[in-house]
Amino acid sequence: MDIARPYVAADRQACLALFDSNAPRFFDPSERAGFEQFLDEMRWPYQVIERDGRVVACGGHAVEPDGRTVSLCWGMVEQALHGQGLGRMLTEARLAAARAEPGAVEVRLDTGRHTTGFYERFGFVIERVVEDGYAPGSDRHDMRLGL
């Protein structure tokens, strides 16, 4: 059974293992230190999905200072489990959390070229492509969705 629940500090290693499973195809290894720092600071709502008691996906969101924009951050599914509906479950849980933020009118995210098609299914549109935005050869795609 798949269950979404809030991140706790004991999930740190499991989340880093999810990152590692998705590198280098989806994440550049140089991004790992930023993810570790994000997990250690944990300033925003962050969720994990457990399958049979094991963490298999994680992702969160932040409310920008304007109070109107919610940014999705560090969303991922264990690579061996892609294509089984976990990404959809995770994204729907995060969009529900975004809609629950008072004053939120839009959701933003940035992602690599392999993932834009996934987010387009939820209505996100690409606003900007930053060449080498993550690392040389790894373009950043900025996407937005009106709530």
Ligand SMILES: CC(C)(COP(=O)(O)OP(=O)(O)OC[C@H]1O[C@@H](n2cnc3c(N)ncnc32)[C@H](O)[C@@H]1OP(=O)(O)O)[C@@H](O)C(=O)NCCC(=O)NCCS
């Ligand atoms: C993007 C990601 C979360 C998708 O997770 P997933 O569990 O494979 O997705 P799902 O199985 O829930 O797929 C949902 C739907 O999207 C489709 N889909 C999945 N990945 C897709 C992609 N890269 N492009 C287009 N469509 C995609 C599926 O076919 C499915 O379609 P359906 O509803 O018609 O059956 C996963 O690929 C991932 O973790 N990638 C690495 C991390 C990453 O790049 N994160 C992005 C931002 S930080």
